[in-house]
Amino acid sequence: VLVFVLVIVTVGLGLGLGLGPADPHWSCRNRCYEASEEAAAGCRCHHGCEASKSCCHDFYDLCKAPTELWECTRLRCGEQRLSGSRCSCSDDCRTAGDCCTNYKRVCHDEPAWVEDECEELTAPACPAGVTRQPLLLVSLDGLRPDYLQKWDALLPVLRKLRTCGASAPFMQAAFPSKTFPNHYTIVTVRLGGVGAELPHTPSLLSSSAQGLYPESNGLIDNVMYDPELNATFSLSSEEKSNPAWYLGQPIWHTARYQGLKSGTFFWPGSDVKINGSFPDIHRQYDGKVPFEERVFTVLQWLQLPEEQRPDFFTLYLEEPDKSGHSHGPDSGGLVRAIQDVDRIMGQLMDGLKQISFHRCLNLIVLADHGKPAAAAAAAPAGLMSAGGCRDGGDQLQQEGDAAGAGGGRQQILGDGGALRTHQSQGQGRGVPPPLTRFAPQCRKPEQKIKAYLKAHLPKRLHFANSRRIEDVGVLVDLGWLFERSPGSLTFCSRGNHGYDNDAASMHAMFLSYGPKFLNRTLVEPFSNVELYNLMCGACVRACVRACACACACACARASDLSLTSDPADLLQISPADNNGTHGSLNHLLRQPFFRPSFPAEASPPGSCRLAGLVPEDLLGCSCPAPVGSAQSRLNLSSEEALAAERVHAPFGRPRVLQPHHSYCLLRQEGFVSAYSRSLLMPLWTSFTVPTPEQPDPLPPVLPDCLRPDVRVAPSQSPRCDQHAAGAGGGAGGGGGAAGGGGAAGGGVALQHAFLYPPSLNVTAEQRDDALLLSNVVPMYPAFQKIWTFIQNTLLRRYAFLYQGLNVVAGPVFDYNYDGQFDAPEQRSRTNISVPSHYFLLLTSCRDSPMSADGCRGELQTVSFLLPHRPDNWESCKSAEAESAWVEDLMWFHQSRVRDVEWAAGLDFYQGSGRPIAELLRVKTR
DSSP, X not given: OHHHHHHHHHHHHHHHTXXXXXXXXXXXXXXXXXXXXXTSSBOBOSTTHHHHTOBOTTHIIIIIGGGTOSSOOGGGTTXXXXXXXXXXXXXXXXXXXXXXXTHHHHHSOOOOGGGSOOOOOSSOOOOTTOOSOOEEXXXXXTOOTXXXXXXXXXOHHHHHHHHHSEEOSOEEOOSSOOHHHHHHHHHEEOOTTOOTTSOOOOEETTEEOOSOSHHHHSOOOSSEEETTTTEEEOTTSGGGGOGGGOOSEEHHHHHHHTTOOEEEESOTTTTXXXXXXXXXXXXXXXXXXXXXXXXXXXXXXXXXXXXXXXXXXXXXXXXXXXHHHHHOTTSHHHHHHHHHHHHHHHHHHHHHHHTTOTTTOEEEEEOSOOOOOOOOSOOOTTEEETTTGGGTOOOOOOSSOSSOOSSSEEEEEEETTEEEEEEEOTXXXXXXXXXXXXXXXXOSTTOSEEEEEGGGSOGGGOOOSSTTSOSEEEEEOTTEEEOXXXXXXXXXXXXXXXXXXXXXXXXXXXXXXXXXXOSSEEOOOEEXXXXXXXXXXXXXXXXXXXXXXXXXXXXXXXXXXXXXXXXXXXXXXXXXXXXXXXXXXXXXXXXOOOOOOOOOOSSOOBOOOOOOSSOSOOTTOOOSSOOTTTTXXXXXXXXXXXXXXXXXXXXXXXXXXXXXXXXXXXXXXSOEEEEETTTTEEEEEEEEEOOOSSOOOOOOOOTTOOBOOTTSOGGGSOOTTTTTTOOOOOTTSTTSOSOSOOBOOSSOOOEEEESSOGGGSSSHHHHHHHOBGGGEEEEOHHHHHHHHHIIIIIHHXXXXXXXXXXXXXXXXXXXXXXXXXXXXXGSOSSSOBOOSEEEEEEEEESSSOOBTTBOSSOEEEEEEEEEOOSSOTTSTTTTSOGGGTHHHHHHHTEEOHHHHHHHHTEEOOTTSOOOHHHHHHHHHO
């Protein structure tokens, strides 16, 4: 009995003190991949347990999941640190800097970033040791802005960024709306001396405008041919890594030249040794790298020591573009891809919060382009619906010739949304001569393509000034694809892009968030060429003046600025020259540092004095109607002249940015103009159209009635009979070779046309004020049909709709098609200068009628650069009445006000009395 009692006591004490036999193991916690103990009771956690089916129930969650997943689970919290883990949920992960992005949320019950209320980030709150706010640029390839409205409830993270930060309804992509051209456009600027194709540009605002657009930065498409390199670039070829294709200066170089560091986790061009170097940290592109790994790596870069940590980061995700191609832009597959992208953005924001950068880092989230829905109609000959060909749609012939004959072979590059074709001279190097004959493009009433010589493409596309842009460009209607050759398009995606960047479905998303951005702010749409200046910001460091590659600090007093100052522009470096307008996005920033100013006028006006009331020379003019006292009406008093300017130039006269240009101001009761003694025509004419009672067309102009302007010397005036012999056909018009001077020649007759419509005046006397040689410009008869319909019908209609309208019109000379006004030697081959385009700038008041002193409220503007051609083949309806086609043609050639300023060499609205920041928004939208 005593022995039995002792045994019971001993066992009890042993169990109580934990000295008894071990319990079988039923969990893998702290046991992952331990040595096999076959004799031990319980489940296993070693490598062979799956084969023997002896694994513990949590073997996957605790031992395998860390090597496969990028998030914590409740089971993983406090886990044993394992080699090969994607990220850690161990207790020491914060010290090690490798926590999964949801570690605090799952393991410490902290709310996710998306669950927090919007914060007013009036001041940055950065981790200890971080002295500069970093900038992260994220691209979600192909994310259309309307997705954020259409599927708002499914995208909580993107919705919060849009709600809490500063955003735009959309951002306009550059043309062509392709991946490489637009990504490189966003981050590049002109590098002085690179490439003969880079155009000369006048001084505009604080810096000259160069590079950036695809025609200047080198990447004009995802597929392109360079005749000098005699090579073809594509995303799958070795040429993609050849630095010769990449012109300009990427922003990671701009940052380096001014003492900052960059880290790029994928961005077109960032894995190429451009200008001899890479970003400080970069990854070679590999589309197989998981999105989670990309985010996790950027978060680790943010935690590097100060001397190693980048100031500028990029992060690129291929979705939703990839799914849009595979499934279509409005498919369930695309929705799933966008939801996944939103999840990844949630990981990024949670990770930033976890390492205390969510109130420090400035974030830009954008897309490069959109994607249209596929065409639903049956495909005509030469085309196919982007949505139908995947299922075996007809493989059809091309719709007519894209280019005329002339020797050599035709090369067609690009893909279904936009193609280019040129003649090559075999396999040798060198730029082939331009086409000498071009087939008319209208073959069918409702055809889905339009082919253009590159010089004739709309100026808003900025797609001509590069040897890599072929002679002929083919624009395809949205949703349609154009075959390179019959039968070549055997497989195509459910969605495509590359189409006209003005189309709403081509627009890209833009969101911004961080301490330097405004909160809860929606701004007007803008072009992606404006982003580089926003990212660079103001000069706060001394220029690296010894930089051999022209880092181009624009701030002359950079060395006077304190390095401890904290301007709101993002990277606090000086932007190099670019096509953007510095200051145009100031309204996104909490405290803009850069303050733009008006450009100085390069050529102030001279005077044209009334010498007498009788012309010295009739200049071949006559008028069957008596002009009576018309000449004396030109002798306005100073008060009358000022009154005319107040009415007809209510926003101030345009300033002339063309150097050494001789002109004078001419004021009449009905309009104001600047007459060019160099061009023998008006540089611009400004007039206000009051609200008509009814938008009826104007009556025809009094025929065959012109007279000399007694304020202009005969030697500085055109003649009424100068076009009588039929001289005409400006270089670059019609079927002639594109380019060359603007002198007449080519066999197409010119006519005089009025820049200001005389019939617009309310009295016969005011009408006579406009029947002057100083109010005429040379026009082809075909274009004059367009111009007359605009003047007589559309201007009255728009004035009726918008309660008054101010109009500025004038000639443009851009025969080298670089988007900038031509130098005098490019247009001086004869005494007749023929404009390549005519511009129109229409301004109204958004919320009120046009008053005598202009607009008290917001301005509403639209501008056009109309190609001056000797025929109207651009419109397939040109044989019909002008009412059937002119307005559509005019709006197809709509341009930004900034584009008009560059092409005409003018600067508008300087006398409006409005803040420059407001005017820049007007000019760049």
